[in-house]
Amino acid sequence: MKLRQAGADSATINIKDGQVPQENAMPRFPYHVRPETAVLTRGFDPRLSVGSARPPVYRSSTYVFSSPEAAERAFGIVLGKIRPLDGETPDLIYTRLNHPNAQILEDQLVPLERGAAASAVFNSGMAAIFTVIIGCLERGRSLLYTQPLYGGTQHLIHQVLEPLGFVTKPVGAGETEGITRAIEASDDLGLVLIETPSNPTLVMTDIAAAAEAVRRHPNRPLLAVDNTLLGPTFQHPLVHGADLVLYSATKFLGGFSDLLAGAVLSADSELIQRVRGMRALFGNILQADECWILNSRLSTVRLRMERQSKNAQRIAEQVAAHSRVERIFYPSLFTDREQIRIRDVQTDYPGSLFSLELHGGRLAVFDFLRRLQIGRNAVSLGGVETLVCHPRTTTHSELSEDELAAAGISESLVRISVGTEHWRDLLDDFMHALDME
Numbered sequence: 001m002k003l004r005q006a007g008a009d010s011a012t013i014n015i016k017d018g019q020v021p022q023e024n025a026m027p028r029f030p031y032h033v034r035p036e037t038a039v040l041t042r043g044f045d046p047r048l049s050v051g052s053a054r055p056p057v058y059r060s061s062t063y064v065f066s067s068p069e070a071a072e073r074a075f076g077i078v079l080g081k082i083r084p085l086d087g088e089t090p091d092l093i094y095t096r097l098n099h100p101n102a103q104i105l106e107d108q109l110v111p112l113e114r115g116a117a118a119s120a121v122f123n124s125g126m127a128a129i130f131t132v133i134i135g136c137l138e139r140g141r142s143l144l145y146t147q148p149l150y151g152g153t154q155h156l157i158h159q160v161l162e163p164l165g166f167v168t169k170p171v172g173a174g175e176t177e178g179i180t181r182a183i184e185a186s187d188d189l190g191l192v193l194i195e196t197p198s199n200p201t202l203v204m205t206d207i208a209a210a211a212e213a214v215r216r217h218p219n220r221p222l223l224a225v226d227n228t229l230l231g232p233t234f235q236h237p238l239v240h241g242a243d244l245v246l247y248s249a250t251k252f253l254g255g256f257s258d259l260l261a262g263a264v265l266s267a268d269s270e271l272i273q274r275v276r277g278m279r280a281l282f283g284n285i286l287q288a289d290e291c292w293i294l295n296s297r298l299s300t301v302r303l304r305m306e307r308q309s310k311n312a313q314r315i316a317e318q319v320a321a322h323s324r325v326e327r328i329f330y331p332s333l334f335t336d337r338e339q340i341r342i343r344d345v346q347t348d349y350p351g352s353l354f355s356l357e358l359h360g361g362r363l364a365v366f367d368f369l370r371r372l373q374i375g376r377n378a379v380s381l382g383g384v385e386t387l388v389c390h391p392r393t394t395t396h397s398e399l400s401e402d403e404l405a406a407a408g409i410s411e412s413l414v415r416i417s418v419g420t421e422h423w424r425d426l427l428d429d430f431m432h433a434l435d436m437e
Contacts, residue, residue, distance in 0.1 A: 035111040039298045043107025057292045058100040063092035080277055083270075097280045101291035108298055109253075109263055113231070113245060115238030116265040118272035120279060121291065125228065125248025126152055127284040128262030132244060133161065133191065135278035136222050136271075141190025142167040144182055146174075148407030150199045150226070150248075151396035172406070174203040174339060183213040183221075190219065194242075195226040196235075196346075200355050200391045200415040201408050202329045204342040211241025222271075228252070228382070233305040234349045238267050244275075251382030255297050255304050259290050304384060304420060308352035312418035315427050316354040324364065324434045326412065330354035352418045353381060355391075362411040364436070365390050369414070371433035374426055381417035386426055388416050 033041065044055045065071035074090040076082035078097055084090065092098060102121055109119040122128040133156075137143055145157065147170040157168050171182045173196065183189060192214055196205040207225055214223045224244040225237035228251050237245050247253060249261035266272050279285055286294070316330040331350035334340045343350075358364040369377045375386040379395050389395060396409050404410075418426065 033111075036299070036302070038111035039108050042111060043104040055101065055104050055292060055295060057288050059288055060099070061095045063094070063099075065091050078277070078280065080273070084273075095288070096283045096285060098276070098285070099288055099291075101288040101295070102285055105286070105291040105295045108295060109265065112233075112298060112301060113238065113265045114236040115267050116245070117267050118269040119263055119265040120272050120276045121249070121286040121294075122262035122264070122279065123284050123286050123290070124260045125246070125250060125262040126156065127282070128246055128248075128264050129153055129193075129226070130156060130160070131278050131282060131284060132224055132246060132264055132275060133193070135275050136224070136244075137166060137191045139165070140188060141219070141221070142169055142186055142188045143191050143193060144169045144171060144179075144186055144189060144221075145193040146171060146179070146195055146198065146205050147403065148173060148198045148201060148203075148396070148399075148409065149193075149195050150228075151391075151398050153193075153195070153226070154396075154403065155398040170403075170406075173198040173201075173205050174342070176206045176209050176338065176342075179205065179210055180213045183210065183217055186217075188219075189214075189217060189221045191221055192223045193226070194223070195228075197229050197331070197351070197353075198407075199229060200329075200353075200395070200413065202229075202331060202353065202355060203408075204331070204339055204346065206342050207237050207240040207242055207346060215241070229353055230347055230349075230351045233302050234309065234351055235347045238265070240346060243268065243271065249294060250380065252305055253297065253301060253382075254294055255301065255382060255384055257380060257383035257385065257387075259293050261286050261290055261294050305352065306349070307420045308382075308384075308418050309349045311420070311423040311426065312352040312354055312416075313350055314423045315418060315430065318427060319356065319430050319434070322431065322434050324359050324436070325356050326359050327357040328354060329356075353415065354418070355413055355415045357410060357412045358414065358434075360412065362390070362392075365412060365414045367436055368433045371436070372429055373432070374421060374429040375416065375433075381415075383417070384420045386417065386419040386421060388414060391415050 046052055049056050070091040074093050077084050077090045105121055106119045110116045143166060162168055171179050194205050211223055214221050222243045224246055225242040226246045227235055227237050228248045245265045247263040249263045264275055313332050320328040331343050334343055375388045378387045379389050380387055391413055392409050392411055
């Protein structure tokens with residue numbers, strides 16, 4: 001029989017008498033292809049879509065098998081009973097499990113994440129985080145996480161994981177020695193979750209140090225890194241030893257504030273297959289239309305992020321000197337030696353987010369938000385438009401007073417996600433909003 005392959009590397013694997021040849025049936029370029037090219041060429045073959053130059057949308061819930069044997073093999077792979085060959089894509093079964101647009105998107109995400117071999121896409125960033133935690137954290141094992149986290153993630157930990165009986169342990173972001181000690185001291189550790197830089201204070205955590213600590217741990221817990229704020233362009237957790245990289249793809253990957261999506265990537269294809277298996281149970285795969293939209297954005301991720309980062313750095317370094325700014329949080333303006341060290345080793349550019357603490361507390365922040373003309377008072381980040389919010393009353397409002405204090409999220413803190421507008425216009429807007437007389 002012939003086992004169909006989906007995507008740009010489409011081929012057939014001939015299976016005779018139940019024997020599958022071990023050679024890789026996926027054709028490769030005869031030369032090295034860089035990420036900017038791979039993101040436009042992997043995972044899709046126009047010949048399979050009546051010559052369409054770009055992937056169409058496949059709105060189908062169920063798929064016809066090429067043969068009974070192919071159906072058997074497809075279910076065996078999906079259920080984890082059979083290990084797929086290198087590069088093998090089994091027959092499609094049902095959209096809750098997988099579909100063409102998800103396969104194409106997952107193939108084309110891989111070259112963007114340095115060190116990745118496979119990916120899985122989800123219908124939101126929270127779906128990606130939840131699926132990884134439930135799929136990778138065994139009963140009786142604990143979760144260690146850095147604080148602060150995105151408010152929704154922390155709420156998930158308190159409102160879902162802890163009531164289910166999971167033991168969770170916070171540790172301060174950026175505390176390299178403290179994180180190492182916490183990993184070593186947790187006999188029951190199963191998963192470490194790091195968000196770096198942290199949201200919204202931009203504290204950076206040493207990924208390589210955490211990776212070394214988990215490798216030495218007798219349980220060999222997994223290390224997952226939420227890379228939403230700097231990835232995939234400016235920070236590469238897999239290169240530094242992370243097992244999994246998590247994204248709210250709604251943010252920089254999507255880039256236009258018009259879709260919800262999540263993604264998980266790893267250098268370990270079997271680990272991603274395990275995550276996909278849990279995704280199939282939850283039914284939280286990203287749907288075809290959203291996959292199609294997100295796929296169309298991937299080739300411009302680096303272009304957008306570089307423009308946004310340059311804008312943010314120019315603005316932050318000038319806004320920092322304003323008399324109403326008490327403190328600024330931005331990587332190029334770090335003063336702490338450890339944070340500077342982590343930044344220089346771990347990241348390529350400072351990114352497009354910065355936070356300000358303003359003199360005058362919440363009242364001053366609310367007045368600042370009201371006076372903005374270009375920056376929009378909204379949550380989320382990573383879009384081409386500039387978004388500004390007050391984390392304590394919005395994105396992190398679910399945290400307790402103790403958690404807010406531990407995270408350094410004060411009443412006077414405002415978070416800014418810089419877009420692709422002209423930086424001088426944005427600077428004028430911020431300066432006008434700060435000049436409150």
